Amino acid sequence: MVGSKKDQILYRALAEFSDACDIPELTPACPYYQLQADGSPVCGEECKDILGDDLSHVVASEPLSLGSDLAASVRTSRRPRPRRSREHRIAFDARQIYFVEHTRSVDSWSMTSLIKGLQNEVAWMTLKESEPDDRLAVVEEISAELARRGVDVETLIRQGLYDDIAGSIYWHLRNSLPKREDGLGWVDFIKKVMPDFDGWALETDNDIQSVIDALSCYLPRWLLHSPMKDVMSHRITADPDELLTAIETLPPRDHDAVWLVERFTTTFLEHWSSHSLEREWRYIHTQRAGCCPPGFMRERAIDLHQLALLLAEIGARHVSGHEKRDDSPPIRQLRVDQFLPLAISALEKGDRAEAVSIYRMIRRVSPEDRQVNNNLGFCVLPDDPQEGADLLESAIAGTNSAGPLLAMTYLNLALARLLLHDYEAATKAIELASQMDMEGFFGWMWDLEAVAQGYWVLKHIVGDDLRLYADDLEQMVAASAQS
Known part of the structure; x- marks a missing residue:
């Protein structure tokens, strides 16, 4: 009109x-x-x-x-001007932003910290079952602030955080089945769905996949139709038949909610869904509204060239018939980022076995995942440097990118080779790391001063400190080779 x-x-x-x-x-x-x-x-x-x-x-x-x-x-209308891109020399990292802001009052957090914080608390609800009330209190506080800023929190949790909640439930089952105890109702639910289920431990890929397959048609309905308190606490009270009656009312995936989560928590565009990439493009080049109120969209600048390349690849796959178009909620098995803070917490307490067990469990499901191999290799190298080196080399082989994260992997490989007294290979790994851009790095490495004294503690590394770390490691390798 x-x-x-x-x-x-x-x-x-x-x-x-x-x-x-x-x-x-x-x-x-x-x-x-x-x-x-x-x-x-x-x-x-x-x-x-x-x-x-x-x-x-x-x-x-x-x-x-x-x-x-x-x-x-x-x-009589005009072609809309695209939104202007802003250059950010430091790569966007939601973990870094949340790490800086999480000690402040919630009402002062950025949109990035609010989304990341909600993702953390909801996704880790079953990881520390001794404090569910405390976690729910934090979730409610963050949710209230997001609602005040105009975000539909219920859709955000039910749709945008679907993968995180599913991963948390799989983790809960992985831990509860061997103990023959479950306070959230999932074991009893699985027994109704799988009559032959006898409470076996999830020890093999087939065991894990059997449970995932059994839950694949129920989990979306539980998440979309259960009371919010049950969803946030990951508790199931419905019977299988009750959930199946919801099949006619199962809505399609709300891709705006997914876009909101991915935009403010996922660093690399290649890890975004195709729907989120498409929405971002239309937001920039047409009059499409953003996934949250406009004043908050500016928190993250998007690389327009990379976005265009990824969309071109998606379009080419679609034309070739290789791009799957599916509006149903996907059942991803586990998310690596979801468990990073838990592993860091274990390592900081000196419990390397717990950190290793986390990533071994994820690796059973995703053996080719670069990030899984990198994190497991990092955790295991103090106790088994050969396995650590093998895993880190697999992580390197599984990526085509060259930047701070790959530099980090090469430096961890160099440390593993140093422990194996393979000084030539260690030096080569450091050289390869030094050739890469390390700006914008944010993560944890093994403290080299502590390693030299025979014990293992984490060291938080930010930005150019990674290059200083590489220099210290190079000196350490040279000194060891001469001794």
Whole structure:
């Protein structure tokens, strides 16, 4: 429907106002204009969202008479200006942002920390079952703040955090079945679904896959239809037949909720779903609204060139018939990032066996996963440097990227080779790591000073400190080779 002339002139005036807003000065007269702590101006391009949500309907095609029965369609609207990209030299890392902000009051957190914090607490609900009430209290506090900022928290949890909750439940079953105890109701539920189930431990890939297959048609219905308190505590009280009756009301995956989670928690675009990539592209290049209120979208800048390349690849696969299009909730087995803080906590307490057990369990499901092999290799190298080296080499072989994370893996490999007295291979690994960009790194490494004294503690490494770490490791290898 074509809007009134008043609406149309408002649309064109706002569009021209938006186009004339140049970086870096922006437009101080704009009501959304803000100054950052360093004094530089910033905005979330709220004008684009107003144009898309409120005014896009007011301009449409109008016929222009050409005489007789002929008419031409004249498009009185304008091609929308793409959103402006911002360069970030340091790679986005939600863990780093959350690590910095999580000790502050929740109402001061960024959108990134709120989404990451909610993901952590919900996904780890069964990992520390001794404190579920404390975790639920944190979830409720974060949820209230997200709701205050205009986020649909229930959809975010039920749809956007589906994979995280599923992984947490699989972890719970992995631990509860061998103990023959389960306070959340899942073992009894599986017994009803699998009459031959006798409480065996999940010790083989076939055992794990059997449970996953058995739950594949029930878990989405439990998550989407159970009371929110049950979902957040990961408790199941419904019978299988009750859940199956929900088959007709099972909605498609809410890809906006998935986009919201991936945009604010997943660093690498290649790990985003194709639906999220598509939404991000349309958000930047058309008048599509973002996955959260516009003022918060600016927290993360997206590499437009990489986004375009990934979408081109997805399009090519679709044309070739290789891209699967499925709107149903996927059943991913386990997420590696979900368990990182638990493993770090175990390592900081000196419990390497617990950290190793976490990643061995995930590796049974995803033996080719680069991140799994890297993390397991890191955890196991103090006690079995040969296995650690093998796992780290598998992680290196499983990636085509070259950056801080790959540099980290090479340095861990060098440490494993040092422990094996293979000084030439250790030196080579350090050289390869040194050739890579290490800017923006955020993670944990083994403290070399402690290693030299015969014990193992973690050291938090940020940014260029990784290059200093490489220099120290190189000196350590050289000294060992001469002794």
